[in-house]
Amino acid sequence: xxxxxxxxxxxxxxxxxxxxxxxxxxxxxxxxxxxxxxxxxxxxxxxxxxxxxxxxxxxxxxxxxxxxxxxxxxxxxxxxxxxxxxxxxxxxxxxxxxxxxxxxxxxxxxxxxxxxxxxxxxxxxxxxxxxxxxxxxxxxxxxxxxxxxxxxxxxxxxxxxxxxxxxxxxxxxxxxxxxxxxxxxxxxxxxxxxxxxxxxxxxxxxxxxxxxxxxxxxxxxxxxxxxxxxxxxxxxxxxxxxxxxxxxxxxxxxxxxxxxxxxxxxxxxxxxxxxxxxxxxxxxxxxxxxxxxxxxxxxxxxxxxxxxxxxxxxxxxxxxxxxxxxxxxxxxxxxxxxxxxxxxxxxxxxxxxxxxxxxxxxxxxxxxxxxxxxxxxxxxxxxxxxxxxxxx
Amino acid sequence: xxxxxxxxxxxxxxxxxxxxxxxxxxxxxxxxxxxxxxxxxxxxxxxxxxxxxxxxxxxxxxxxxxxxxxxxxxxxxxxxxxxxxxxxxxxxxxxxxxxxxxxxxxxxxxxxxxxxxxxxxxxxxxxxxxxxxxxxxxxxxxxxxxxxxxxxxxxxxxxxxxxxxxxxxxxxxxxxxxxxxxxxxxxxxxxxxxxxxxxxxxxxxxxxxxxxxxxxxxxxxxxxxxxxxxxxxxxxxxxxxxxxxxxxxxxxxxxxxxxxxxxxxxxxxxxxxxxxxxxxxxxxxxxxxxxxxxxxxxxxxxxxxxxxxxxxxxxxxxxxxxxxxxxxxxxxxxxxxxxxxxxxxxxxxxxxxxxxxxxxxxxxxxxxxxxxxxxxxxxxxxxxxxxxxxxx
Numbered sequence: 113x114x115x116x117x118x119x120x121x122x123x124x125x126x127x128x129x130x131x132x133x134x135x136x137x138x139x140x141x142x143x144x145x146x147x148x149x150x151x152x153x154x155x156x157x158x159x160x161x162x163x164x165x166x167x168x169x170x171x172x173x174x175x176x177x178x179x180x181x182x183x184x185x186x187x188x189x190x191x192x193x194x195x196x197x198x199x200x201x202x203x204x205x206x207x208x209x210x211x212x213x214x215x216x217x218x219x220x221x222x223x224x225x226x227x228x229x230x231x232x233x234x235x236x237x238x239x240x241x242x243x244x245x246x247x248x249x250x251x252x253x254x255x256x257x258x259x260x261x262x263x264x265x266x267x268x269x270x271x272x273x274x275x276x277x278x279x280x281x282x283x284x285x286x287x288x289x290x291x292x293x294x295x296x297x298x299x300x301x302x303x304x305x306x307x308x309x310x311x312x313x314x315x316x317x318x319x320x321x322x323x324x325x326x327x328x329x330x331x332x333x334x335x336x337x338x339x340x341x342x343x344x345x346x347x348x349x350x351x352x353x354x355x356x357x358x359x360x361x362x363x364x365x366x367x368x369x370x371x372x373x374x375x376x377x378x379x380x381x382x383x384x385x386x387x388x389x390x391x392x393x394x395x396x397x398x399x400x401x402x403x404x405x406x407x408x409x410x411x412x413x414x415x416x417x418x419x420x421x422x423x424x425x426x427x428x429x430x431x432x433x434x435x436x437x438x439x440x441x442x443x444x445x446x447x448x449x450x451x452x453x454x455x456x457x458x459x460x461x462x463x464x465x466x467x468x469x470x471x472x473x474x475x476x477x478x479x480x481x482x483x484x485x486x487x488x489x490x491x492x493x494x495x496x497x498x499x500x501x502x503x504x
Numbered sequence: 505x506x507x508x509x510x511x512x513x514x515x516x517x518x519x520x521x522x523x524x525x526x527x528x529x530x531x532x533x534x535x536x537x538x539x540x541x542x543x544x545x546x547x548x549x550x551x552x553x554x555x556x557x558x559x560x561x562x563x564x565x566x567x568x569x570x571x572x573x574x575x576x577x578x579x580x581x582x583x584x585x586x587x588x589x590x591x592x593x594x595x596x597x598x599x600x601x602x603x604x605x606x607x608x609x610x611x612x613x614x615x616x617x618x619x620x621x622x623x624x625x626x627x628x629x630x631x632x633x634x635x636x637x638x639x640x641x642x643x644x645x646x647x648x649x650x651x652x653x654x655x656x657x658x659x660x661x662x663x664x665x666x667x668x669x670x671x672x673x674x675x676x677x678x679x680x681x682x683x684x685x686x687x688x689x690x691x692x693x694x695x696x697x698x699x700x701x702x703x704x705x706x707x708x709x710x711x712x713x714x715x716x717x718x719x720x721x722x723x724x725x726x727x728x729x730x731x732x733x734x735x736x737x738x739x740x741x742x743x744x745x746x747x748x749x750x751x752x753x754x755x756x757x758x759x760x761x762x763x764x765x766x767x768x769x770x771x772x773x774x775x776x777x778x779x780x781x782x783x784x785x786x787x788x789x790x791x792x793x794x795x796x797x798x799x800x801x802x803x804x805x806x807x808x809x810x811x812x813x814x815x816x817x818x819x820x821x822x823x824x825x826x827x828x829x830x831x832x833x834x835x836x837x838x839x840x841x842x843x844x845x846x847x848x849x850x851x852x853x854x855x856x857x858x859x860x861x862x863x864x865x866x867x868x869x870x871x872x873x874x875x876x877x878x879x880x881x882x883x884x885x886x887x888x889x890x891x892x893x894x895x896x
Binding site: 315379380408411 | 540542635638697699702704706707709710714715716732733735736739740746748752754755756769771773775776779780796800803809
């Protein structure tokens, strides 16, 4: 193991048990009741916040992160040293302006950046939970966030925003706590996870569990990690975050540092080299068991199923203002999913605007500096702020 | 290991070294010159044939198999015990009528069903080649087939037909041996492998090579097999062979043998159970090293690159009659790829018909009993037969 790798590994482990974020502790008096029937207690939520809560406590924006995201939206990431994952959108003077709004983002339940998850210490055993951690759902993630928001003294969120799995949380917030959500912006998401998406997640989980270093989930005690399996999982997933045209434009059939094929299994093509890099860098910042739990939460997500099979029922008579955003080349959460959501919101009588953004960047477009995304977000937030009486 | 598994394993091993097919041996006087510059000698081709070669030797049809296919087009497969993979299309009275045509299909170079590949015995060491086997290309596969056809005393093929990697071989035949191909039918294929397809192949290879049982390719000597890695590779690939609508229609979010989620990592969803089955059954019939070699051959495929970057040049002034077929829901080899091919054929002055078949079954549609595929194939073959003077 290289020194760099050791530092990085200690980085993830440290974040899971001693995060570089404020934390909220929920003791035995505040258990988290899970959809599975299990109870998680005690538990911790690690979160970041930016800006200032106003006197009326009416300017709070909750950002929900995606599968492998974290709470570090708009600050240097303590593990990777890179900018926050949504620094293009969130910050002073940005669309989600931290000079005007109190912005919160918490690591999800099941995560590995300080909120209780499988890499956290199980108080019963004194060892990491591993696969003794209970399976959680998107609703469980949101339930935990709602406890955090309450603990922060915030009754109503001005806006809940997120893409992909973050968008699922936005929808769950609007369905479970409509009175607490003034406005909601689900991006590049769906009201249920599709068969194809479950299939890709299952491949990823099988890749992790096929790695003998996974040790039936007990790798942390055993001082190892299923790096190869997790890297394969990430490589497969990463393809689904891009689009065929973007891969074609970025890489095509270009060779990596060579002019001709080597007739070997080396990474001859740039796209191979790129994917290997994505796999290798991911395992330095993410816990393999967390990957299992968080993908599973997405698979179980189906808001309509929680409301008698009718999606519209989930949002009936909601006062929340919605802005639904999809991207033309997103084949993981295609526009059709957003359209189905918009129809259900309309049927429920919601105030909803819908924007399909033309982009060849695939699912990941929601994370990128797309001008139309910036304009849409800025416009929606500004209008919602006026309606909320949040003057400049 | 179960007894059934042992029998199956012996099945693959036996097929690689002692196939249940006729074989053609090429000795030291007939080496296979490979694109890499390496020479494969001696080598063996295992093939199946159906029907009777006519006196004029003008009724031979060559079928080229896909990535994980084999020569058992229209007979019971000796490993799986299942029907031949194209029995819907090939047989007495079928579109490719074995009462009229002499139909040949050979296992590709690099395969594991009797043609020389990484599971074959390296005469230098007396052990399986493993990764000492040279990397081969689609052109190498076709070069070997051309030697087989010549050895069978056939000068011109009436038709060369194949889908996916089989379609690549069809195109290579038409480009490399135009005078030997009267008609050609490339299905669900492309003149080059796309960045996205290379990416998916790389994930599969990394999954195999991540499995410690791969043993740097020497698993056969060591009496083991990288089953978990190969199963993960197959699961990922299998998703790409289907389409999102087909997965939705077949499985949606239906549970497997249960009414509610188990909140575990069991195969709760039918689509998970189906994928696991696909992975598990694949490893019983395919050699992991062959999977590496054959995917690599597809990645390297780029006919235009072999002709100064201009696809049309590959087919200039060809006399071959083409029928190009794509399927609307095939996202691995989308219709755009076939259209690019048709444009190049037109620019080269070829006789070409092009059919895009409406199907929600994805890439695998070319293997299925699709009425429009049957009608197209039957019509094209019949017209070509008339042109060739092959009366009923």
